[in-house]
Amino acid sequence: MLQVQNVAKAFGTQDVLRGVSLRVSRGEVVAIIGRSGSGKSTLLRCINHLETIDSGSIIIGGEAMAQSDASGRAVYKKDAELRRICLKMGLVFQDYNLFPHYSVLKNLVMPQVMVLGRSRAQAKEKALALLEKVGLADKADEYPCNLSGGQCQRVAIARALAMDPEILCFDEPTSALDPQLTHEVLSVIRQLADEQRTMIVVTHEMNFARDVADRVIYMEDGVIVEDGPAQQVLGSERSAAVRAFVGESGY
């Protein structure tokens, strides 16, 4: 489904990703954990083409978004094709990034109409079904500024789902929320996991990672240090590096 091969990325002289490789298969839920600054967001942003990689390959559903040439430098697909491949990915941000000038419903309808060319009626039907799913059917006509953080994040999840991504990514979706609201967002993600959706979730919620993820990846300084079944990476046999990190994060 997703193949990331030997990806490197630097900001100026700072190497942020140093040869990251990972595979995600259909229906898998992967949690990425690690200290702040270890490159988790940058990795997700590269997969969603918000950053460009310097070298390595990113292959989504068998199609290369970027592929390294003979010298190892990453070469990206051209505009329209690149945009089409990127549509297989969805991303939910930490701070939601809803469109404030659109109602909740329009936040979900407009992208479907403008990007996927769906009819308004079709898009609206899909949007309402998704709002129902995240428990916000009654907020369709509200504006984002009138919603709580947890509600905004659930709208953002519904908006991402409306585009039918093959893989949905989350970058610390609950970091801006207090515990009560965190719970309502996590239970939506948990529900998506039960539906066998392919997801990559960067998170600080260790309990969530252990309970919901099939696999846990631990990153440190731009490299993947651990990658395995949740029970193995976070369980009693966990490595010294993960033990130290988990100890710091109070789990």
Added chain:
Amino acid sequence: MKYFNNPEAFIRLVLSMQDGMTATLTIFALTLVFSIPLGMVIALLRMSKHRVVSAPISLYILVMRGTPLMLQLFAVYFAIPMFFGVNLDRMTATILAFSLNYAAYFAEIFRGGIMSIPVGQYEASSVLGFTPVQTFFHIVLPQVVKRVLLPVSNEVITLVKDTSLANIIAVSELFRAAKNEASRVASVEPLFVAGLFYLLMNGAVTLFFSWLNNRFAYYKD
């Protein structure tokens, strides 16, 4: 007092200045029609990553905002025929000079508005698959409009009064008409009539912008 205490004479005075009012309204309206879109284009060029584009635009904005509009009026009216051999009528020269000048001010207001839109809005648009053009027109621009209403209304109010500058290249706008009428009838009252008219125009401008403001009050950002 000859006019302000005599309704019939007052109306006659106002009617005698009617052409001036029309000219003033024309300068006002056409300047807005040209300078607002031009200002948006200049703002976008000013934000270009390429210095060959942004540097000359910065210079343009500096000159337009850094020299008197009165001087620019002279420059357009006298210098263009001299260098390009085309004769501009007074009204055209006025509207051209005003549009070029106000576009510079609007450009800086729009640039400030565009830069105030959080980067997350662009990132969300990109991830959803919007093209840059779709992102600009559907996501960025509508939010910019709300954010720039106040500074734009300031400029528009200033423009109402600045139209009177056109009298220095002998455009028969309201201020010139009032001056002529004042000396003809040996009274300052025509000048007060002009003042009243500018005030009424700005009353209308103020009402219009508060209406617009209400139309955009449906969300907070």
